[in-house]
Amino acid sequence: MSPRSILSIGLAIQTVSIHAAAYCLAGQACFPSDDVLATFEQSLGGNLIKTLPYGSACYSATYNAEECLKLANQSQTFDFRESQAAAVMYINNEITKDGEGCPVPITTADGSPPAAINGSCTLGNMPSYVVNVTCAHDVSLAVKFAAAHNLRLRIKNSGHDYAGRSAGKGALSIWTRHLNEAVLIEDFSPEGVHGYSTDVVSAGPGVNVEELNQWGADNARVTIGGYTPSVGATGGYLLGGGFGPTAPHFGMGVDNVVQFEVITADGDIKIANSAKNQDLFWALRGGGGAFGVVTHVWLKAYPALAAVNTVAGPVVCQDRASYEQMINTLIDLQVPLNDAGHSVSQIWIGHNQCAIHSNYC
Ligand SMILES: *[C@@H]1O[C@H](CO)[C@@H](O)[C@H](O)[C@H]1NC(C)=O
Numbered sequence: 001m002s003p004r005s006i007l008s009i010g011l012a013i014q015t016v017s018i019h020a021a022a023y024c025l026a027g028q029a030c031f032p033s034d035d036v037l038a039t040f041e042q043s044l045g046g047n048l049i050k051t052l053p054y055g056s057a058c059y060s061a062t063y064n065a066e067e068c069l070k071l072a073n074q075s076q077t078f079d080f081r082e083s084q085a086a087a088v089m090y091i092n093n094e095i096t097k098d099g100e101g102c103p104v105p106i107t108t109a110d111g112s113p114p115a116a117i118n119g120s121c122t123l124g125n126m127p128s129y130v131v132n133v134t135c136a137h138d139v140s141l142a143v144k145f146a147a148a149h150n151l152r153l154r155i156k157n158s159g160h161d162y163a164g165r166s167a168g169k170g171a172l173s174i175w176t177r178h179l180n181e182a183v184l185i186e187d188f189s190p191e192g193v194h195g196y197s198t199d200v201v202s203a204g205p206g207v208n209v210e211e212l213n214q215w216g217a218d219n220a221r222v223t224i225g226g227y228t229p230s231v232g233a234t235g236g237y238l239l240g241g242g243f244g245p246t247a248p249h250f251g252m253g254v255d256n257v258v259q260f261e262v263i264t265a266d267g268d269i270k271i272a273n274s275a276k277n278q279d280l281f282w283a284l285r286g287g288g289g290a291f292g293v294v295t296h297v298w299l300k301a302y303p304a305l306a307a308v309n310t311v312a313g314p315v316v317c318q319d320r321a322s323y324e325q326m327i328n329t330l331i332d333l334q335v336p337l338n339d340a341g342h343s344v345s346q347i348w349i350g351h352n353q354c355a356i357h358s359n360y361c
């Protein structure tokens with residue numbers, strides 16, 4: 001093969017991939033018509049949300065002082081952000097790189113309603129339609145619909161992601177947050193697996209860390225999970241690997257999954273475990289969410305620990321020596337405390353980089 005034909009194959013492949021990435025976004029002529037969307041909504045039992053920017057009460061065209069005050073008060077809380085169909089945990093991810101969006105002002109010093117903002121309020125980087133899923137079948141329908149119409153598809157649980165991967169302008173979003181039931185199953189055997197069973201928490205993909213910890217307290221069990229209450233413990237956290245307070249005891253999140261239910265790009269509902277769809281099972285455990293939409297997980301559950309001790313947050317050090325001494329003490333305590341049934345985990349060093357990278361702090 002001549003270098004020229006190799007080059008032309010390269011160009012052909014590049015052209016195809018650029019074409020494939022051009023999704024059809026809401027507002028464009030290629031986007032499904034209202035009639036097509038209405039039929040889709042019907043197939044979902046009505047669970048399709050046409051989104052609106054949640055901050056509109058603070059903008060002059062639609063200003064409502066009381067609503068705006070409430071928004072200013074709440075809009076930065078985890079609970080509020082998780083409860084919105086079209087919001088993510090970090091506000092910067094809601095705004096496009098051109099500054100489009102609908103940010104809510106912060107509270108005023110005297111507690112009065114913030115003044116109306118004269119700028120425009122748009123969805124910005126938020127999806128235009130959200131499937132508020134109630135079961136795996138809804139997810140299957142959404143995946144097929146997105147494929148049939150070449151839509152930008154986004155998947156969100158709580159929206160807790162520093163990279164904003166659950167956001168997407170003009171997208172159709174699959175919102176798993178309300179699939180947040182969690183139940184204990186004792187002696188669970190993954191489908192098709194013989195001679196192995198374990199206690200598990202059988203959970204939907206919308207369970208956050210706060211809910212998983214509550215489930216543990218209610219059932220005298222413990223499992224994995226991140227640090228922040230709003231982390232999607234059975235969603236993106238798990239698919240990305242999953243580090244958290246009990247990792248020194250039980251390993252990473254992915255080490256503790258014994259089975260997934262997952263919808264692949266063809267819309268099929270599949271079980272993935274060590275006996276069925278093993279390649280998918282392997283890829284989902286750390287693959288970052290690119291291989292399917294998880295609709296259920298079965299995670300190992302352990303008897304409750306005596307305690308979970310976490311030291312987190314900024315530590316102000318007097319000098320490098322005392323900082324090193326503190327770290328050494330924490331490391332030395334790890335083994336005896338683990339032996340006593342405690343799980344001792346990381347400290348966050350983000351605020352102490354001076355101590356490890358230089359000689360002063
Ligand atoms: C806003 O928060 C303040 C202080 O927490 C509270 O007094 C006030 O009632 C809140 N207002 C609204 C509208 O939620």
Ligand SMILES: *[C@@H]1O[C@H](CO)[C@@H](O)[C@H](O)[C@H]1NC(C)=O
Nearest residue numbers: 060105114115116117118119
């Ligand atoms: C918005 O415009 C009105 C009228 O032009 C003005 O009175 C008001 O101060 C402006 N608000 C802000 C927050 O700039």
Ligand SMILES: *[C@@H]1O[C@H](CO)[C@@H](O)[C@H](O)[C@H]1NC(C)=O
Nearest residue numbers: 049084085132133134178179
């Ligand atoms: C989404 O569905 C849940 C029930 O699954 C419901 O409680 C909630 O109000 C719905 N949210 C919206 C914004 O429609």
